[in-house]
Amino acid sequence: MYVLLIALFLFGTESSATMGTGISHTGAQRPTRGRDPGLLYARFNEFTKFDGYFSKYSKRYFGAAFDWRYFKAQAIAESHLKEDARSAAGAVGIMQVMPRTFEEIRQKNPNIRGGLNQPRWNIAAGISYDRQHYLVWSAPRPLADKLKFMFGSYNAGRRNILDAQRLALADGLDENAWSSIETQLPAVTGAHNIETRNYITRIFEIKPVLK
Secondary structure, X not given: OHHHHHHHHHHOOOOOOEOOOOXXXXXXXXXXXXXXXXXXXXXXXXXXXXXXXXXXXXXXXXXXXXXXXXXXXXXXXXXXXXXXXXXXXXXXXXXXXXXXXXXHHHHHOOOOOOOOOOHHHHHXXXXXXXXXXXXXXXXXXXXXXXXHHHHHHHHHOHHHHHHHHHHHHHOOOOXXXXXXXXXXXXXXXXXXXXXXXXXXXXXXXXXXXXX
16 A cells, blocks of 8 residues: 555656756646645655655755755655656756766765765755755845745756846846846746746745645
């Protein structure tokens, strides 16, 4: 029965699509559009196999006070917690990390000793990479916006977010507000901007559901 439940949690989910830029290459699905996120995502509360890793590496890279459930929500948006997930672009695992990016992360983090295919180190690498983005967006802004800049960089690539920020500034918008970035992303990433915005929306839908 337990095996059946795990199969339902991992495989009874919406399929992911391929992305083209950044570390993350799974498609962010459309927001729930009126559907109850609690009904859609509550099942992931029963799948706790990786919770210890999310908690451990959230604490290591973001501090004990940071809520590790943001990263579990991100992983659900990325791969539905499928440790064997593979994208057409080559991203691997729970956090959908590209092999080259993983090697760069591991060089900066000697404590990441295992391989990309191992859930523990895949999660550690993804959260470490989140931390790199988080530190870049150091200008004063609400936490929610800072997280959106971080997740947007993970999904679309930091350079694209920086380009959108420059366009926002040129248009007289607040370049430190994520809402301003959203208005400029279509000019930078084309149709892919929809995927990035949906990705962030989905993370923020999932997070409150997680226990």
